[in-house]
Amino acid sequence: MNKSFIQIKKVSKIYKNKFAALKNIDLNIQEGEIFALLGPNGAGKSTLINVLCGITYHSKGTIFIDGVDLTKNRKKIKSLIGLVPQELHLEAFETVFDNVNYSRGLWGKKKDDNYILNLLKKLNLDDKKNNLLMQLSGGMKRRVLIAKALSHNPKILFLDEPSAGVDIELRKEMWDIIYTLKKEGVTIILTTHYIEEAEEIADRVAFINNGKIILVEDKNVLLNKLGNNKLVFTLDKNLKKVPAALNKYSYKVNKNKSYIEFFLSKEKNEVSDILLSVRKSKMDYLDFNIEKRSLESIFVDFIKKEKND
Amino acid sequence: MINLLAVKAIYFHEMNRTRRTILQSIISPILSTSLYFVIFGSAIGSRIKEIDGVTYGMFIVPGLLMLNLLTQSVSNGSFSTYFPKFNGTIFELQAAPISGVEMIIGFVGATSTKSIFLGLLIIATASFFIDLKILHPLLMVFFLLMTAVTFSLFGFVIGLWADNFEKLSLIPLIVITPLVFLGGSFYSINMLPEIWQKISLLNPVLYLVSGFKYSFYEISDVSIWTSIITILLILFILIVITLLIFKKGYNLRN
Numbered sequence: 152m153n154k155s156f157i158q159i160k161k162v163s164k165i166y167k168n169k170f171a172a173l174k175n176i177d178l179n180i181q182e183g184e185i186f187a188l189l190g191p192n193g194a195g196k197s198t199l200i201n202v203l204c205g206i207t208y209h210s211k212g213t214i215f216i217d218g219v220d221l222t223k224n225r226k227k228i229k230s231l232i233g234l235v236p237q238e239l240h241l242e243a244f245e246t247v248f249d250n251v252n253y254s255r256g257l258w259g260k261k262k263d264d265n266y267i268l269n270l271l272k273k274l275n276l277d278d279k280k281n282n283l284l285m286q287l288s289g290g291m292k293r294r295v296l297i298a299k300a301l302s303h304n305p306k307i308l309f310l311d312e313p314s315a316g317v318d319i320e321l322r323k324e325m326w327d328i329i330y331t332l333k334k335e336g337v338t339i340i341l342t343t344h345y346i347e348e349a350e351e352i353a354d355r356v357a358f359i360n361n362g363k364i365i366l367v368e369d370k371n372v373l374l375n376k377l378g379n380n381k382l383v384f385t386l387d388k389n390l391k392k393v394p395a396a397l398n399k400y401s402y403k404v405n406k407n408k409s410y411i412e413f414f415l416s417k418e419k420n421e422v423s424d425i426l427l428s429v430r431k432s433k434m435d436y437l438d439f440n441i442e443k444r445s446l447e448s449i450f451v452d453f454i455k456k457e458k459n460d
Numbered sequence: 461m462i463n464l465l466a467v468k469a470i471y472f473h474e475m476n477r478t479r480r481t482i483l484q485s486i487i488s489p490i491l492s493t494s495l496y497f498v499i500f501g502s503a504i505g506s507r508i509k510e511i512d513g514v515t516y517g518m519f520i521v522p523g524l525l526m527l528n529l530l531t532q533s534v535s536n537g538s539f540s541t542y543f544p545k546f547n548g549t550i551f552e553l554q555a556a557p558i559s560g561v562e563m564i565i566g567f568v569g570a571t572s573t574k575s576i577f578l579g580l581l582i583i584a585t586a587s588f589f590i591d592l593k594i595l596h597p598l599l600m601v602f603f604l605l606m607t608a609v610t611f612s613l614f615g616f617v618i619g620l621w622a623d624n625f626e627k628l629s630l631i632p633l634i635v636i637t638p639l640v641f642l643g644g645s646f647y648s649i650n651m652l653p654e655i656w657q658k659i660s661l662l663n664p665v666l667y668l669v670s671g672f673k674y675s676f677y678e679i680s681d682v683s684i685w686t687s688i689i690t691i692l693l694i695l696f697i698l699i700v701i702t703l704l705i706f707k708k709g710y711n712l713r714n
Contacts, residue, residue, distance in 0.1 A: 206554040226463075229557035240548030244480055256469025257556040299552070 156182035156338055157203065157307070162212030164198055164362075172198040173209070174362040180340060185333055187353035187370075188342045189450055195362040196342035197237065200309050203340075205229050217306065230258060233305030237312040237342075239292040243285035247276055250284060251298045258303030267302065274298050274328065290321045297328065308332060310341040314348055326352050346447035350374075358453050365453055373449060381442045382413040382425055387435035394432030400425055412442075466558045470566025471573075474540050478574050485536065485574060486581065489528050493582050496524055497589040500646070511648050512679040517590040522672035523645025525582050529575050529607050530640055530665065534632045537571040537615020542622050560706030564616060571612035572605075579604050593676070599684075600675035603691065607668055610695040611636075613702060620705055639665040644673075649681045664690055 157180040164173040173195050180186050188196045201207035203214065205225045214221040216228045242250055251267050271277045274294045279287060284295065293313070300308060310329075314322045322345075329339055329352055343349055349356050349370070356373065358366040366373075390408040400421065401414040411434075413425050422441070429436070478485045501517030508516040544550040553563065586592050594600050614631075622628040643665035649657050660666055661682070671687025674680040680687070 204555045206551065226557040226559065229555060232555065234551070234555045236548075236551050238548055240551060242547065242549060245476070249476065253469055253473050254552060254556075256472075257466050257552060257558060259463040259465045259557060261465060 155179040156217060157340075158213075158215040159203075160213045162199075162202065162209050162214060164195075164202060164207065165210045172362050173202065176212070176362075176364055178357065178364060178367065180338065181355075182338055183333065183336050184354040185329065185339045185341070185352055187349035187356045188340065188359055189346060189349055189356055190342075190359035191454065194359045196359055197311055198362075199359070200234070200311055200340070200342060204232055204234050204309060230303075231306045233300030233303065233308045235293075235296045235300045235308070235310045235313060237315055239289060239296065241284045241292055241295060243283070245284055246281050247271065247284060247287070247295055247298075248280040250295065251302050254299040255302040258305075260303045267298075270298050270301055273331075275324070290317055293317055293321070293325075297325070301332075305337065307338045307340065310339065312342055312344065314343060314345050322348070346450055350447075358450060360454055380415045382415055382422060383410055383440055383442055384412075384429065384434070384436040385410045385438045387437050390434070394434055396428050396432040397425075397434070400428070415441075463558055463562050466556060467562050467566045467569070470558075470563065471570045474567060474570030475573065477540070478536075478570075485532075486578060489532060489578055490581055490585055493524055493528060494585055494589075496520065497586060501589050511651075512677070514677050514679065515590070518592065518677065519648075519673075520646055521583075521586045521590065521592065522676050523640070523643075523669055524586075525579055525604075526607065526643075526665070526669045526672055527637070527640045527645055528582055529579050529604070530611050530636050530668075531632050532578055533571060533575040533608055533611035534615040534618065534636055535629075536574055537568065537612040538618035538622060538628050538631070539615075540567055540571060541616050541619025542625075542628050543619075545619075545623075546625075560703065563706075564613070564702060568609060568612045568616055571615060572608040575608035575612060576604055579608065595678050596675045600672070603668065603672045603675055603687075606691045606695065607672075610691060610698060613695070613698045617698065617702055617705065636665075639663050640669070642666075643669045644681050645669050648679075664694060667691070 157178070159176050159178040159180075162173055162176040163171060165171045176199065188199065190196050198207060202209045203216070203221075205221065205228060217231060219227050221228050245253075248267060248271070251271065252262065252264075255267065256262070268277065268280070271280050274297060276291065276294050276298060279291060284292065287295065297310075297313075313325055313329075317325065326348070329341075333339060341348075341353070353370050356366075356368060356370050357364050386409055390404060390411065393402070393404060393411070397413075401416075402411055403414070404411045413421070415421055426439075497517065497520075500520055505516035505520075510516070511519045544553060583592065583594075618628065618631050622630075642660065643663045644660065649660045649666065652660065667682055667687045667690035670681040671684055671691065674684045674687065
């Protein structure tokens, strides 16, 4: 049974100008899981990461990481953490190898050229080890930042928007790296704008908005609970009236009545029933398909609900 | 426990930067010092009579050394602290398990090493132009070391305070250089009218230059003990300011 590796209780961050970037955050993160923090710009994702990394000090509440109180032993906790920042901040005139080695030293680890070389190999950076950082592409720089964060064997890895400005191929490569790290027991916390990234790799997700956590859930449970699929018919002619035989299903017709979508129940297989009813009612359609509800649509609904509340 | 490996990492990281910028860090000050010796030591200096029993070329050595030590320590110290803020790599120093003291030892240690190395190179350069003598070598090393450390620390503080390149060059340009020039580097304050002699005593750099001159030729504007106490006092004040900065997290964390 996994223990709560990171325990965040009633944590707030209030700046001097009274702006509350984090409001009473309660969160438990398990050891070895991939945890995704989702939220719009300015929601508080990066602030929360900076607080956990000891860069920003929180105003209220308690944080325990691996049983250690952050405010009492910041140095010990920092030694457990690797951080990949959102921006590509790197020294321009240093070589990849030297720069990664520098990070290892900063975290108080003895020089180990073999470890660094293996790490660079794992991140497909071995042929760039003697290149100056300014000579690298954006994607390569992102890998270097990951190498730097992993240079001291962290138990926790924070990835702040790891896919920002990264092409799909590299994004998938990075997901593979993250999976490998998870297998090695590293706890991974990532913030992302790309919901499909969270959908693809996260074990659990949290939605954060206006400095508040509005939902924490196992990704699969969430998709199962709220991710009802839809059966969508594109209509041949604009629909004047929905046939009465279809009223027993839950459905929605778009504004100009060019398509109708049926919300599928999770309990029973309604697809063949609906198809039969549509055929019987002689509703003309051009095409139909099943749409799976994504984490993104669930997220958007939550944010909308939050706004309305 | 002190994170010695982190201190070592910062130290060598900074020393590598010096290696990469050798022209700017080492060769440029040596060239300008050589020019001072050619112009003020040989060309003009030969027409100036001895000051306190030493030739003008010899007289300006401690002052030139102090000028370079102070400006280079402050410039290098402030640049090495400001640059991570400018290029954003400060996040790594903020996230790493390093205390303020460890950071100071790493950065100030590297800057001081550069300055001391530069000072020794200037002494070596001077020996090509003049008949150099150092009557109290240990005292000279003490002043060299203390000045390098103290003003590297001053540079470190400026680097934390500065939020643009203008502020970074402001102190070395408008404070340090005038204080060195008016601190008896190129003249003895006994040559000044009495009122200016008194005003000169308000300049802390005068005490450093004077102490340095004493270590070379046993000539000074103020007592050697006053010079020693002054440099120790400046170092103490800067240590207190730096520790307060780290306690408050000024420009280092939110």
